[in-house]
Every structure is written in C-alpha cells, then in structure tokens.
Amino acid sequence: MGVLGLSTYLRENRRLSEAHRLDTRELLADRIKIVVDGWSFIYDLYRSSGLPWVYGGEYAAFGRLVRTVVEAWVRVGLEVSFVFDGPCPELKFPTVVSRLTQTNVTNALVFFRTSSSSRANSRFLHESRIIPPLVYTACIECLNTLPSSINDHVFVHYADEEGDPYAVELAGRIGAFVAGSDSDFVILNAPGYRGCIPLDEMIWSAAEAEEAVVQDDDFQPVRKPKSHKRAVVTSGRGLVPPADLKGLSLAFTSYSPTTLAAHLNLPITLLPLMGALVGNDLSNSSSSSGKNVQLLFFERGMSHAQRITRVTATINSILSASSLKGKQKVEGVMDLIDKTVTALLIRSISTMGSGEVEKVVDRIVEATLQYALHKSPDDSKALWPTSICALHLPEVCPILPMMSRMERHDIREAYLQAYRRGCLNPKILDLLQTGTSWPRLFLEVPDLETVSRALGRPIRQWGYAILHDALGLPCPEADLDEQTIGADAEAVDEDDEEELVDVVESDSDEESTSPDLLAPLRGALQSLQVPEDAESHISDDRIPIVTEFLRRGTRIAEEPVAVPMISDLLASISCSAPGPVACQSEAQRLTVLLRALRSDSDAVRTLPRRQLGAAVCLRWIIMTLHERASESKDRDKERWTRREALCFLAAHELDSDPSESDNSPELLDRNIQLTAQALTCIEAVDQLSQILLISHLLPSIAPTFSGMAFHRRLTGVTPPTVSQPLSDACLVDLSYALADERKKKIRKTKGSGRGASVPANPATGLFGLLANADA
Incomplete structure (x- = not known):
C-alpha cells in the first residue's frame, strides 16, 4: 500500500x-x-x-x-x-x-x-x-x-x-x-x-x-597461528x-x-503532493470510486519509476518558472496543485467535460491532505500531556469529539481508558465516528447467506443499543425517516451525492453555496447540551442508523440497520436499568450479556473464565441455527450436531503447536462453514463484552482457538475430549436444538459388486489397450 x-x-x-x-x-x-x-x-x-x-x-x-x-x-x-x-x-x-x-x-x-x-x-x-x-x-x-x-x-x-x-x-x-x-x-x-x-x-x-573436537590419542590437528574458530x-x-x-x-x-526529497530535488513539504499525483490509496482507481486519475496523467506503458520522475520534473519546472522575472508566481499550494494537474494532463482540456478538471484537482487535494499531521502548539517532545492522548491536547485530539455527544464524563473516561489499554476494539470506534460496522470477513460458502448477518447481527445490535445509550451514536438528519432503511437508502445516498457535486461545481456565489465546515462541530456542541439527569439520552424521533458492510453474494454491500431502543431490549430479557447500562455494576452488566445471549444459567456461571466465552458462543450458535431451521426447512442442514459442538469446545483445549509432520485434515465445505460461524460469533461476543466494559470477566477465547484442531476433530483425525462440566453447561438443556448425527456415506468401488471380476494382471498402457481391442 x-x-x-x-x-x-x-x-x-x-x-x-x-x-x-x-x-x-x-x-x-x-x-x-x-x-x-x-x-x-x-x-x-x-x-x-x-x-x-x-x-x-x-x-x-x-x-x-x-x-x-x-x-x-x-x-x-x-x-x-x-x-x-x-x-x-x-x-x-x-x-x-x-x-x-x-x-x-x-x-x-x-x-x-x-x-x-x-x-x-x-x-x-x-x-x-x-x-x-x-x-x-x-x-x-x-x-x-x-x-x-x-x-x-x-x-x-x-x-x-x-x-x-x-x-x-x-x-x-x-x-x-x-x-x-x-x-x-x-x-x-x-x-x-x-x-x-x-x-x-x-x-x-x-x-x-563450533565445539572443539576432543582427541583421545596423541594426534593433534595442525592450525595456523592466531586462527579464529569458524562459526x-x-x-x-x-x-x-x-x-x-x-x-x-x-x-x-x-x-x-x-x-x-533531496534526491528528487523537491522541498520535503511537497512529497505528499508528489505521492498523491503518482497515486496513493485515495487517488488511484483501485481504491476510489470514479475515473482513474492516473490514466489522465500517464501513458499506459509508463513504469512507476518513470511516473515518479515525470511528476517531480513537472513540479520542479513549475516552481523554477515561477522564480523567473516576468513569470506568474505560484500563489499557494492550491495554485501549485492546479498548475501541476493541468501540466500533467495528457489530453487537451478542451476535450474534457465541464468540471472534470476541478474534480481531478479535488481528488488530488483529498489525497494530499491525508498526510497532514497535527502540530503541537508548544513543540513539546513529552508524551501523554494528559491522560486522554499520548500526543495531543484535549482541544485537538480527534478521538474526543466522537465520545462527547453525551455530557457524562464518567462514562467517556471509562471508554477512553479502555481504548487506550487495548480493551476496546478500534472497530467499535467506527460506530462512534462514522456510524459504520465492519465485521471481519473470512472463508465461507459464497452461495449461502453470510454468517455475519445470520449469527453476528443480533449480537451486534445489542452492542449498538448499549453504546448509543452510553455515548450516543451519529444520528441521521431530522428529515430522514424510516424509509431510508432498506432499499430506498441507496437512492437517498445517490441523491445526496448529486447535491454535493452541484455545490462543488457552483461557485458563482461563494457565501451561499460553499458547505458549512463548522456544521459538524455545531451539531456536536448542541448534542453536549443535554442535562446529566435526563432520563432520555437521545430524542426518540431520531433513531440512529448503523451501516454494516457485509458480503452480499460476490460483493461488499452497505446494509442500514436501525439501532433498537435499549429499554425494549432490556425488557425482552426481564432486566431494567435506572441509567445507562455501562454505569451499572459489573455483576449487572455480566447478567445483561448472559441473558442477551441466552446463557444465564448456574452451570454456565460456575465455569472457569477461560471456558465461559466458548460456552456462550457455542450456545448462541446452536440456538440461533435451530430457530432459523424452524423458520425454513432448507436451513435444517445448518444445525450443529452434538459431536460438532464437542469438537468446537475441544479446539480450545489444545496446548501443542500444529506440527508440519502431522497430516493436514481434509478441507470439507461443511467444516469450513462451521468454522466461519464460530469465528463470527467469537468476534461479536468479544465486542459486546468490550462495549459492556467487562472483557476481564469474559476473556476472549480467540488467543486459544486452533482452526486446525477444530478441523482435525471434525474429520475424525483426533477425537474430541471435553470435560464433563463444560459439555453439560453447554449442551444438557439444548438437546432439542441439536441435529441428528450424520452418517458417513461409504463409497462403493465401481465394479466391486457381486459377480464382478478383476483380472489378475490387467494390461496397462497403449499396447494393453490395443490388445484388449483385438480381443
């Protein structure tokens, strides 16, 4: 990259x-x-x-x-x-x-x-x-x-x-x-x-x-003086x-x-511009929507080194020309970008559409700005000026606004410290900053519904609601209603994009058409003006929407998901909270998690912490797939058997390394799909425990999971061995949800039936075939 x-x-x-x-x-x-x-x-x-x-x-x-x-x-x-x-x-x-x-x-x-x-x-x-x-x-x-x-x-x-x-x-x-x-x-x-x-x-x-060779007889090897031992x-x-x-x-x-910069004969401050023009993550076609900007600058046969040379030479020529008498000076960075883009174009500007050059300039500006660094006001070299950030003061730290929609400093401090300690996955911060969710994608059968939606979304929705109740998630504009959820959301996005393009292209009245850059800040400040004792933390008529990026067929698609009301979720599990769930005691938060995942039983609670996560994940998978199968007979094959469940539990008790000398288990489609379901559930449960700030009570089972061990047990290479308390806590009350054991199909060898004969010395090769033909 x-x-x-x-x-x-x-x-x-x-x-x-x-x-x-x-x-x-x-x-x-x-x-x-x-x-x-x-x-x-x-x-x-x-x-x-x-x-x-x-x-x-x-x-x-x-x-x-x-x-x-x-x-x-x-x-x-x-x-x-x-x-x-x-x-x-x-x-x-x-x-x-x-x-x-x-x-x-x-x-x-x-x-x-x-x-x-x-x-x-x-x-x-x-x-x-x-x-x-x-x-x-x-x-x-x-x-x-x-x-x-x-x-x-x-x-x-x-x-x-x-x-x-x-x-x-x-x-x-x-x-x-x-x-x-x-x-x-x-x-x-x-x-x-x-x-x-x-x-x-x-x-x-x-x-x-090398170790010295000890000689038992009188023979001594002759060595050169001052010779060193070879290594x-x-x-x-x-x-x-x-x-x-x-x-x-x-x-x-x-x-x-x-x-x-010295080698390219460029000021070091212009290296970001050079990178944007040559092509980086924001300006090249493989990572940005729209036309490939680099195709407008370089011939197709030009190597990357030649592109770098062409860009630097163009920038240098513009800077050199501006220093000559009688030549027009370069008025700032924007003027330099505009002149450089115009000089690099291999097509005549007259053949380009209206506003196309301006769009190219905008793309280059965005690609250049990503290299901008925050400057310390006092040029201090010390780290951690405050407990909020290791580098930045609170007024310039980018992380603070996304956690400041509520006027609850105790909650914000708890989440901020959890993030700095590594107890809050950065994926959770995507919810706070952009209202998006990016579940990890792995190997899964492409013809089936993605497991991130089937198994992960119900757990994630609990996390969305709890996080919105504690810190507040970005809400859509007031004029957007429930119709934006679903198929109409894409049309709304397209309309918004067209409106933004019109604003950019129309420059006749700068004051009336230029976007208000302070609007997000004003919105954040207004959201801060919420009394601490307010019972409703977010207005009911502004339901936040989280955009999940999931696999849909053979592409990544955006799926808007409405965040449920935390009061409705708590009522569904017979729980209540006088304030944000994140403010409740650790015992209460653990109860919320166990009940939300339908695993609040004495047998589960008495398990060691290192086994608790495996039990919760397995029970959620079994019950969810059973409910899906009751809705549609086509999904009955998704259900896990008792043996498959034990294989999952045993995959966390393997202490030895996967040895290269061991035979790799066979890659079966069903086993791959079971693994995808397990990994998705592990990730979702981990994030929910982190949002509840109880990851120390429910440690992640990811560091102990072995995919190869899981597949070995599923294929019968290694039998699953699980402690009785763990298997009972997971499966005793879920026998109704487990599928019947699948019988292995015995492949019959062709021609091995009754009456079939096999020649003692069958002829092979071309001459054997000819002999058989003559016979």
Whole structure:
C-alpha cells in the first residue's frame, strides 16, 4: 500500500538507503527506538510464519511467535512502540471495500470454485491467502501479557484515527524510526523522525562457534597461528528470528524523507503532493470510486519509476518558472496543485467535460491532505500531556469529539481508558465516528447467506443499543425517516451525492453555496447540551442508523440497520436499568450479556473464565441455527450436531503447536462453514463484552482457538475430549436444538459388486489397450 511504485523505486536506488546492524554481543549504550505499524507487523508475521490460514487461524501459535519476535528485538537493543489503527475515516471507505472485495470475497469465491484436490495445494493456498479474522485479538493479548523483562522496553499505542500519521508523529516525538510495509512512511515527516524501515528488509543472523573436537590419542590437528574458530551462521529474511538466539544480530535498512526529497530535488513539504499525483490509496482507481486519475496523467506503458520522475520534473519546472522575472508566481499550494494537474494532463482540456478538471484537482487535494499531521502548539517532545492522548491536547485530539455527544464524563473516561489499554476494539470506534460496522470477513460458502448477518447481527445490535445509550451514536438528519432503511437508502445516498457535486461545481456565489465546515462541530456542541439527569439520552424521533458492510453474494454491500431502543431490549430479557447500562455494576452488566445471549444459567456461571466465552458462543450458535431451521426447512442442514459442538469446545483445549509432520485434515465445505460461524460469533461476543466494559470477566477465547484442531476433530483425525462440566453447561438443556448425527456415506468401488471380476494382471498402457481391442 502507499504510493504506487515508490517501494520499487527505493530498492532500485540503493544510495537513498542507510544500513544498520545491531548485535547482542555489542549492545549500544542507548537503545534504538522504533515505532512498529501494528497491522503491517501482523500481516507480515503471519505470512512468514508458515502457519496455516485456511482452517481459521492458529492463534495460540501466532501469539507465541509475536512474543518471540518482540523478545528478539529487545535482545538486540531495540525499544519498541506498537501503533494500531483507530477508526477508519470515511474517505478511506472505497479503499477498504476494494481491498476486502479483492482479498476476502474474490479469494473465497475462487477457493470454492476450485476442485478439492487443487485447493489443497500449498501454492494455491499461498496465492489465495486470507488473513485469519482474530489475529488482532491474539496479537494484543500477547503484547499485554509480556514478561516484565521485555515489557519495560515495549509500548503499545492506539491511534486516534489512521495509524500511519500517528506513528510518524510519535516517532518524531521520541526520535525513532517507523517499521512497516507502507511506502507512505517515506512521504510522511515530522521533526525528529528518523525514517522508515521496511519490515521485509530486516535480516536476522545468529552465529554459533563450533565445539572443539576432543582427541583421545596423541594426534593433534595442525592450525595456523592466531586462527579464529569458524562459526556456523544461520540467517533469514523476515520477522521470525532463528530458533537459537545465541549471538543474534539484526541488519536492517532505513529510508529517510529528507534523503528522498533531496534526491528528487523537491522541498520535503511537497512529497505528499508528489505521492498523491503518482497515486496513493485515495487517488488511484483501485481504491476510489470514479475515473482513474492516473490514466489522465500517464501513458499506459509508463513504469512507476518513470511516473515518479515525470511528476517531480513537472513540479520542479513549475516552481523554477515561477522564480523567473516576468513569470506568474505560484500563489499557494492550491495554485501549485492546479498548475501541476493541468501540466500533467495528457489530453487537451478542451476535450474534457465541464468540471472534470476541478474534480481531478479535488481528488488530488483529498489525497494530499491525508498526510497532514497535527502540530503541537508548544513543540513539546513529552508524551501523554494528559491522560486522554499520548500526543495531543484535549482541544485537538480527534478521538474526543466522537465520545462527547453525551455530557457524562464518567462514562467517556471509562471508554477512553479502555481504548487506550487495548480493551476496546478500534472497530467499535467506527460506530462512534462514522456510524459504520465492519465485521471481519473470512472463508465461507459464497452461495449461502453470510454468517455475519445470520449469527453476528443480533449480537451486534445489542452492542449498538448499549453504546448509543452510553455515548450516543451519529444520528441521521431530522428529515430522514424510516424509509431510508432498506432499499430506498441507496437512492437517498445517490441523491445526496448529486447535491454535493452541484455545490462543488457552483461557485458563482461563494457565501451561499460553499458547505458549512463548522456544521459538524455545531451539531456536536448542541448534542453536549443535554442535562446529566435526563432520563432520555437521545430524542426518540431520531433513531440512529448503523451501516454494516457485509458480503452480499460476490460483493461488499452497505446494509442500514436501525439501532433498537435499549429499554425494549432490556425488557425482552426481564432486566431494567435506572441509567445507562455501562454505569451499572459489573455483576449487572455480566447478567445483561448472559441473558442477551441466552446463557444465564448456574452451570454456565460456575465455569472457569477461560471456558465461559466458548460456552456462550457455542450456545448462541446452536440456538440461533435451530430457530432459523424452524423458520425454513432448507436451513435444517445448518444445525450443529452434538459431536460438532464437542469438537468446537475441544479446539480450545489444545496446548501443542500444529506440527508440519502431522497430516493436514481434509478441507470439507461443511467444516469450513462451521468454522466461519464460530469465528463470527467469537468476534461479536468479544465486542459486546468490550462495549459492556467487562472483557476481564469474559476473556476472549480467540488467543486459544486452533482452526486446525477444530478441523482435525471434525474429520475424525483426533477425537474430541471435553470435560464433563463444560459439555453439560453447554449442551444438557439444548438437546432439542441439536441435529441428528450424520452418517458417513461409504463409497462403493465401481465394479466391486457381486459377480464382478478383476483380472489378475490387467494390461496397462497403449499396447494393453490395443490388445484388449483385438480381443
């Protein structure tokens, strides 16, 4: 991701890089600080780990790898700060939808349209890889439970919005590099920032001295004077260090924005403009709706390096011409963008439609603005000026407005601290900022209804209602009524887009047509003017709408979902709350969760905490699928059997790593669908417990789940073994909802019936066929 072709350009111009080497035998007095892009780390580590993905994820093994890598970094003298993305900005929605379609939806479609024998091939699985959906939870769990000897040199930050600008700003404050896979880290810049370290250019090596050979006789080998013992050097490229950490060293390469700007002969402040013109996540066609801007600037056969050269040369020519006497000066950045776009166009402006050039300029402006960083008013290098944010003061922190629709400082503080501790998934903040929900997509049968809607939505709606009751969700405009929910919502969106385009194109009366940029702020301030003792936190006539992005067939579709009233939900489970549910005691909040998921029984409550999540998820799946089957006989096949339920429970009790020597279980469509249902339910239950601020009472079962163990038990390779209290708590009262055990079909060999004869020495090959024909 990042600027198209910039990573390749940097590799082809090695003089722009700087080499570094760290060794455990020669530790520096001061540790080198790096800020790690969390999601780049997760993707690269799982890809290089060799762990299978197709079974649903090996989260315990992945967590151990996370600890191994972080421990190795600390041992060679690094101080590590992780940064994970916050809520996704609305401008990035087309980018995210495009990537999900390409990686998750398309890859899953190809997988299920491929024969069983072909899709079990390692090359096919590598090319159609889908990141397991719960790796984030497993990674955070590992980072939060590091031993003190490592934890003193490891810090975890959760960005207010996108992680890239936050990481660079943090790196500038502490004088660090940023390690990641995004070339945007060579474009972004801040005072004190040392540059970008590509994760795939990290090289580990470990040297081991050979043991001296002990001779029992009088023979002694002749050695040259002052000779050194030869060492066996093991090395590898990537994040995973060698198994033996003795004599460990790490070599890596860094690239600085200052060096790149000097090489391109550009002011460093214009690198973002160069990146937007060449093509980044917001300006290229693969991630944005509308026409491909780059097709207007470059010939089709032009390489990425040639595009970078053409853009920089064009900017330089405009800046140089403006410095000459008698030439028109460049009046600010907008004028520079306008002139550069006009100069780069390979078509005549006269052949372009009305307003088309202005739209291109707007796209470039938006793509450039994503690189803007917040500036500290006092240029302070200190972290955590307040407990709200590590970098920003409250008045400029982006995260504060989305949690300030209510005048309940105690609730806001509780959620804010939970987010900073990693106890509130950034996906939950999407609800607060943009009113959207992005359930994780994984491998599921494309011909069936997505499990995110069937199993996950009822749980998520509880979370929507509780969060709206506590902090308030974005509400639609007053003139939008219930007709926007459903099919008419798309038409309303199209009408809104046309109105926005008209406003942009009409510039005759600037004061009357320009959008009011302060309107969102005024709306937020008005929502703050709610008395603390108000019984109704949100006006009943303004029902918030959450837009869920789910798979619909072979595409990602937006589905508006009305947030139910919390009072109605509580009444349905015989509960009541005098105020927001988030303000109730922990015991009351746990009761709400268990009753909402229909698992409030003594047998479930007495389970150990590490088993409670598995029991709740399994019971929800069994009851939900049973109810769906009662509505339609076609869905009866969805129901789980008792054996399948026990296999799910046993998949959380596996302590050993998935060994490469073990035979991989067969990939059956039903088992894949069962795994998709389980993963969706785990994610939904985790988020509900986090919204209720009781994730410590209901720990996530994601870090202990093994997809391969689940499939092995489902296929009969390994029998399921589950403790009696756990199986009773989950299944004793749900026997009516379980399906009958499915009998395995015995395949009859063709020609093996009564009276069939098999020749003792059948002729094979071409000559055998000819002989049989003559006979």
